Amino acid sequence: MNLKISALQFTREVKSGNISAEDFIAKTMEQIKNVDGNLHAFLSLNDNAVEQAREIDRKIKSGKKIGQCFGMPISIKDNICIKDTKTTCASKMLENFIAPYDATVITKLKQQDAIFVGKVNLDEFAMGLSTEFSAYGPSKNPWNTDYVPGGSSGGSAVSVSAFECVASLGSDTGGSVRNPASFCSTVGYKPTYGLISRYGLISYANSIEQIGPLTRTVEDAAFMLNLIAGLDPNDNTTVDNGNEDYLNDINSGIEGKKIGVIQEMIGEGIDPSVLSATKNAISKLEGLGATCEEISLDMVKYSVAAYYTITATEAGSNLARYDNLRYGYDFSVEGYEFNSYIEKARKKFGPEVTRRMIIGGFVPSAGHAGKYFLKALKVKSKLTRQINDAFKKFDLLLSPTVPILPFKIGEKINDPVALFLIDINTVTANLTGKPAISIPYAISNGLPIGIQLIANSMNDKLLLQAARALEKTVKLPEVPV
Amino acid sequence: MTKIGLEIHSQLTKLESKLFCSCKANYREFKPNTNICPICMGLPGSLPRLNQKAVEKATMIAMALNCSIPEKIAFFRKNYFYPDLPKNFQITQLNIYGDTSVGGTGVLMVGEKKIRITRIQLEEDPGRLIYEGSSEKNQITLVDYNRAGTPLVEIVTEPDFENPKEVREFLNILSVLLENLDVSDPSLEGAMRADANVSIEGGHKVEIKNIGSFHDLEKAVHFEITRQQSLHSRGIPIIQETRHWDDKRKITISSRSKEEDLDYRYFLEGDIPWVKIENDVKEKLRSEMPESISSKKQRYVSKYGIPAQVADVLSLDKFYSDLFEDAHTKENAKEVANIITTDLMGLVDTREKRELSKLTPLHLKEIANTIQSGKITRNSAKNALYEIVKTGKMLSDIISELDLGNVSDESELSQIIESVISEEPQAVEQAKSNPQTINYLVGKVMQKTKGKADPKLTLNLLKKKIQ
Numbered sequence: 001m002n003l004k005i006s007a008l009q010f011t012r013e014v015k016s017g018n019i020s021a022e023d024f025i026a027k028t029m030e031q032i033k034n035v036d037g038n039l040h041a042f043l044s045l046n047d048n049a050v051e052q053a054r055e056i057d058r059k060i061k062s063g064k065k066i067g068q069c070f071g072m073p074i075s076i077k078d079n080i081c082i083k084d085t086k087t088t089c090a091s092k093m094l095e096n097f098i099a100p101y102d103a104t105v106i107t108k109l110k111q112q113d114a115i116f117v118g119k120v121n122l123d124e125f126a127m128g129l130s131t132e133f134s135a136y137g138p139s140k141n142p143w144n145t146d147y148v149p150g151g152s153s154g155g156s157a158v159s160v161s162a163f164e165c166v167a168s169l170g171s172d173t174g175g176s177v178r179n180p181a182s183f184c185s186t187v188g189y190k191p192t193y194g195l196i197s198r199y200g201l202i203s204y205a206n207s208i209e210q211i212g213p214l215t216r217t218v219e220d221a222a223f224m225l226n227l228i229a230g231l232d233p234n235d236n237t238t239v240d241n242g243n244e245d246y247l248n249d250i251n252s253g254i255e256g257k258k259i260g261v262i263q264e265m266i267g268e269g270i271d272p273s274v275l276s277a278t279k280n281a282i283s284k285l286e287g288l289g290a291t292c293e294e295i296s297l298d299m300v301k302y303s304v305a306a307y308y309t310i311t312a313t314e315a316g317s318n319l320a321r322y323d324n325l326r327y328g329y330d331f332s333v334e335g336y337e338f339n340s341y342i343e344k345a346r347k348k349f350g351p352e353v354t355r356r357m358i359i360g361g362f363v364p365s366a367g368h369a370g371k372y373f374l375k376a377l378k379v380k381s382k383l384t385r386q387i388n389d390a391f392k393k394f395d396l397l398l399s400p401t402v403p404i405l406p407f408k409i410g411e412k413i414n415d416p417v418a419l420f421l422i423d424i425n426t427v428t429a430n431l432t433g434k435p436a437i438s439i440p441y442a443i444s445n446g447l448p449i450g451i452q453l454i455a456n457s458m459n460d461k462l463l464l465q466a467a468r469a470l471e472k473t474v475k476l477p478e479v480p481v
Numbered sequence: 482m483t484k485i486g487l488e489i490h491s492q493l494t495k496l497e498s499k500l501f502c503s504c505k506a507n508y509r510e511f512k513p514n515t516n517i518c519p520i521c522m523g524l525p526g527s528l529p530r531l532n533q534k535a536v537e538k539a540t541m542i543a544m545a546l547n548c549s550i551p552e553k554i555a556f557f558r559k560n561y562f563y564p565d566l567p568k569n570f571q572i573t574q575l576n577i578y579g580d581t582s583v584g585g586t587g588v589l590m591v592g593e594k595k596i597r598i599t600r601i602q603l604e605e606d607p608g609r610l611i612y613e614g615s616s617e618k619n620q621i622t623l624v625d626y627n628r629a630g631t632p633l634v635e636i637v638t639e640p641d642f643e644n645p646k647e648v649r650e651f652l653n654i655l656s657v658l659l660e661n662l663d664v665s666d667p668s669l670e671g672a673m674r675a676d677a678n679v680s681i682e683g684g685h686k687v688e689i690k691n692i693g694s695f696h697d698l699e700k701a702v703h704f705e706i707t708r709q710q711s712l713h714s715r716g717i718p719i720i721q722e723t724r725h726w727d728d729k730r731k732i733t734i735s736s737r738s739k740e741e742d743l744d745y746r747y748f749l750e751g752d753i754p755w756v757k758i759e760n761d762v763k764e765k766l767r768s769e770m771p772e773s774i775s776s777k778k779q780r781y782v783s784k785y786g787i788p789a790q791v792a793d794v795l796s797l798d799k800f801y802s803d804l805f806e807d808a809h810t811k812e813n814a815k816e817v818a819n820i821i822t823t824d825l826m827g828l829v830d831t832r833e834k835r836e837l838s839k840l841t842p843l844h845l846k847e848i849a850n851t852i853q854s855g856k857i858t859r860n861s862a863k864n865a866l867y868e869i870v871k872t873g874k875m876l877s878d879i880i881s882e883l884d885l886g887n888v889s890d891e892s893e894l895s896q897i898i899e900s901v902i903s904e905e906p907q908a909v910e911q912a913k914s915n916p917q918t919i920n921y922l923v924g925k926v927m928q929k930t931k932g933k934a935d936p937k938l939t940l941n942l943l944k945k946k947i948q
Contacts, residue, residue: 101519207749207751208751236531323569364748365744
């Protein structure tokens with residue numbers, strides 16, 4: 001049995017009876033057992049996965065109506081709630097949190113007969129881009145296990161890349177889907193803000209984050225979007241997509257499309273191999289009939305600073321409830337006054353969460369908000385105006401997903417600012433609510449490079465068509481697992 | 482000059498569900514921590530789901546208080562730690578980044594006095610802390626989250642009040658207004674709470690928090706003015722501070738916590754998009770808005786000729802005016818108003834009595850019509866009303882059961898009158914010269930008939946017999 005197939009291939013194979021869901025799931029669980037001791041993508045496994053697959057096979061045999069996933073093995077980032085399942089956010093604070101409900105995306109996938117093989121690793125509360133800030137230890141890059149897989153949805157990217165599932169759901173607050181996708185050579189897609197319900201996604205910076213799929217192919221990403229997008233009464237920020245079919249016309253190509261290459265994302269600090277891959281992609285796209293031209297979005301220079309100010313503010317509020325009174329009980333209340341008790345309780349947060357909580361208490365505070373938080377909001381709205389203007393001229397924008405190659409585990413962990421700056425190419429899509437996707441494009445010294453495309457809000461279909469066109473030009477070596 | 486400003490919190494008790502989830506807005510009948518869900522408990526991954534009805538009701542209140550209504554409203558997070566606050570922030574509204582609360586500036590007239598409204602905002606109520614334990618040392622604090630997320634409207638006034646009496650009058654008008662709008666039942670425990678700020682000539686502003694009822698609000702303001710005046714008269718400076726109302730001892734106490742220094746780190750609640758208050762929504766709300774108290778009163782006076790004082794009593798109490806509206810016809814309106822404001826009032830003067838009352842508008846209508854057709858006297862009607870409130874029986878059944886029917890048979894009445902005349906020769910003599918005395922004789926007849934004699938007929942017959 002070949003585990004190295006795409007999600008759509010899987011559904012076709014099971015549908016046609018070539019393989020059974022049970023065999024595939026059993027083999028997948030075996031693969032996890034074989035490789036995950038080393039890669040550490042998973043934080044917990046679904047012990048009933050094989051049984052659930054058997055049930056799906058029974059349904060298929062008896063001719064019962066079957067969902068579009070046909071028992072497809074999916075991994076779920078451990079900040080998305082699955083009912084009666086531990087959802088830890090890779091934090092000691094939620095070590096024992098068992099979600100009493102399903103996230104909307106989970107409900108939708110269950111209805112389509114998906115099987116969740118397990119919950120996957122992330123930087124604690126999705127804060128980070130390497131999974132090194134997971135309280136349960138880092139995941140490792142399947143291309144070279146000395147290297148980080150990216151983050152924060154590192155477990156998602158590793159599990160897809162190492163054939164421990166066929167697709168994964170991550171969340172993307174500042175690049176957390178696209179960054180690990182780029183580092184692990186998978187497709188990583190963050191849809192337009194509001195296209196996918198966030199109900200059941202544990203908030204980090206709720207005004208800009210989205211759930212997004214990590215998959216082997218662009219078509220798989222479109223397929224996943226079909227299954228999970230749309231209005232949700234449980235999330236007031238969701239938008240109506242008119243039940244769009246994103247797979248339909250996905251091979252339309254990009255002839256005649258205008259693509260802007262963002263200058264600020266290919267300048268200072270970019271790795272030469274990343275730059276040459278980007279130039280190569282540009283010429284490929286031109287070869288497909290698109291026109292490419294450089295464009296300056298000067299607000300991008302301030303985007304990382306604005307991003308960290310806004311996300312810290314929201315995190316400071318979203319994570320305030322983890323106060324030891326309600327989560328993460330650690331010691332007796334005896335002898336503690338309420339406020340000092342909370343202070344003590346914050347011990348359960350790891351260093352990165354603690355850092356951002358402290359920043360989040362400071363930047364929006366009276367007397368400092370004008371200098372930091374309100375200024376960051378200004379950058380956000382100016383950047384949005386700039387990118388909207390750019391989309392008057394261009395259909396799509398392009399950049400490398402990450403300006404550098406994956407780095408070694410431990411290499412940058414003590415330099416938070418250097419880590420922050422790696423987000424420079426990804427945060428713009430979050431701050432402006434635009435859809436963006438990372439496509440595996442090249443391998444340099446055995447390490448993957450991804451190319452990012454950004455489209456205007458609700459132009460997700462166009463984005464996926466362009467990504468598909470670019471993907472078709474790429475032939476990459478197989479991951480060495 | 483004394484200046485008093487108010488911040489009034491009124492729960493929207495008439496709503497079905499909480500502000501951001503489908504738990505019951507009326508949490509009072511639940512055992513502790515049973516009227517809760519992932520949303521109002523702020524469980525990881527839950528998101529607020531705005532109750533549109535709450536926005537509409539709050540907007541209606543803003544309209545009734547003549548407030549400006551913004552084109553769109555926004556919600557903000559007020560960040561602070563407290564055990565009764567599940568998320569450790571409260572979702573509320575704010576006007577510092579432009580007018581985005583449900584209501585902007587408005588005005589409410591209290592008699593001739595104009596009270597300016599600063600703003601009205603819609604927010605979630607926290608849970609409740611219950612203190613147990615014998616002494617302060619071994620006190621236990623219990624948390625009940627049933628109330629968490631209940632829709633709350635905060636009405637903020639300018640410091641336009643000059644004395645506790647004005648405060649009381651304003652509160653009376655406001656409670657009636659909220660009741661009349663059918664948004665809130667002010668008589669429910671904890672439905673109305675308030676903070677007040679008080680300053681006297683030459684002193685700083687003092688904020689009083691934690692006032693649990695309108696009744697106590699007036700008392701708290703009174704206490705605080707007296708306290709400040711006594712300090713002032715002894716030359717002790719009045720410092721700017723926050724004080725708490727101790728509802729057991731009925732005094733204000735200086736808060737040791739530095740609450741005024743709290744930094745709430747307000748910012749926009751990203752989980753709730755801006756809500757447009759479209760013109761058609763405004764129009765719909767205006768058309769659905771119940772008639773105002775003053776217009777009701779005017780209608781009662783001008784359309785039915787009900788005396789102003791009676792109309793006042795009727796219109797100010799929704800329970801009475803609802804009864805009146807359903808029971809009256811053009812012909813019996815005055816009679817119905819009369820029955821409600823003279824006889825019924827004593828029978829249903831508390832919330833419990835109203836809940837137990839079996840009286841329906843149909844009963845009232847019957848009583849009024851039966852009085853008007855002369856079949857029972859007012860006096861008998863009063864007795865019947867008492868029975869109806871208690872039992873809910875039909876008027877006709879009560880009349881026959883209690884033998885309340887009028888003695889309007891001329892020969893029967895004549896006999897009774899004859900006996901009165903023979904028993905009261907002196908009065909009869911006087912009545913011949915002094916017509917006033919005849920009423921004494923009518924009274925005697927009434928006594929003999931237990932109030933059932935038709936008064937008009939009795940008078941006529943008496944007059945005839947005496948002359």
